[in-house]
Amino acid sequence: MMTQYQEKAVVIRREQLSADNVRLTFECPDIAAAAYPGQFVMIRVGTGNDPLLRRPFSIHQAHKEGLLQVYFKIVGRGTEMLAEVGEGAEVSILGPLGRGFRLVESPACLVGGGLGIAPLLFLARELSRLQRDCGLDTVILGGRSRSEVEPLVKDFEQFGMTVVTTTDDGSYGQRGFVTAAFSSLSLPASCAVYCCGPEPMMAGMNVLCRARGNSCQVSVESVMACGMGACLGCSKPTRGGGYVHVCVDGPVFDAEEMVWNI
Template sequence: MLNKTAEIISNLVVASGVYKMTLSSRELAHDSQPGQFLHIRVNPGNDPLLRRPISVHAVEDEDKISLLYGTIGRGTRLLSKKKSGEEIDVLGPLGHGFDLSEKPDRAVLVAGGMGAAPLFFVAQRLKGLVKESKLLIGAKTKEGLLSVSDFKEIGCDVWQTTEDGSAGRRGYITDLFEQALLDQTIGGSIRVYACGPKEMMARTATIAGIYNVPCEVSLEEKMACGLGACLSCVVDTIDGLKRVCKEGPVFRSDEIKW
């Protein structure tokens, strides 16, 4: 069944306005693929009414998964108040994730802000299967660079930018992307996996296109059902409108009409 209850093991603040929630569920740990999301009912009853879609951050072990989320509105703020031992109603895993069937020699992960959340799961799955995983991570400030030590711990080569220059190079993460593609310390095929603000992903898509490198992006859109019924979360693609919740959230970057 897609609809299940999962026990909260922990729900801890990891940065200002960012929380990591660990859920106990053998089924979710087994079934979830990088890029997929859970549709979470924050409270029973009518307030908040709709579920909140949150991507899977990591599979911790065979019966635990974690979510990394920002408190961006009322729903996620209420979610951040949940205590360990409480149960939450979860629909998922939902959506189409990253295509990891083909392993490149070099994986380039491009993360902007909260975009680091689903990319950690990608790095986890690619560990040991690629010659190199490079994480390009950008945020407004140093505190917004999420999970950097976790990425390093699983062997990622981490390049950082911040808009205020408080860590890494000052600027946008896309400023480093071209350089990362050209870095031939380790040769071979490249694939790009990106998640972040729309402008960042559009820029990443353009550069990946110029260098003719396969690139996938994980999109975000306001959604209601999460199941492909309501047609709220559409995105314009070269094949017409597609649903972020169903055909996405991960798309090939050259498919999207940016």
């Protein structure tokens, strides 16, 4: 049983990476020290009971020295409120939650679409620390346009990754989807693929990885109320005919374990 903490975390840095995308760095020692790539936290975005429910966010980066980052897009009231939190403010964070990525001792290809890039940075750092005889790892970062992708490129390059970028509108990197960029790479079948993004993208990655013989782990999203297995609101069907709870059984699963409705 993993230990979880509820901490009053102080915002020590706020970065507006694009018009809608914000990165917050918290002083959050217990959660940061216990965190593992692919896990998430639940953040209380307001004071009191408005909004009532905490919001789930992937752990973007965590340092044993106590710093924890989340990277998010403003999509509604909760994320709007979180984006307004200033440096020095305190926020209640619960975590680390869920099961993260299984780190495989082989070459890695990380594939992130839109805000699905968020959990891959922590993963990139931990992979760079793993003793593997595999040469360079690759990360494919995709987004709608330049502002969703460009601000994160250097963050991945610092871990020695070859960065490939794609945008839907062609404003940065290759025009098109990350799946097309992945198809054009010649990667060995031993390459482990780690993926997070919109469902159609992960469904596509599942098909491509199966055809090429690559293992593929995906970080899945679902609407979450409790984040701890208590409300049963986050269940998803599996190919075996059962159900999993994204918050406690995931959010990371083997892609071929899941049902893809696309």
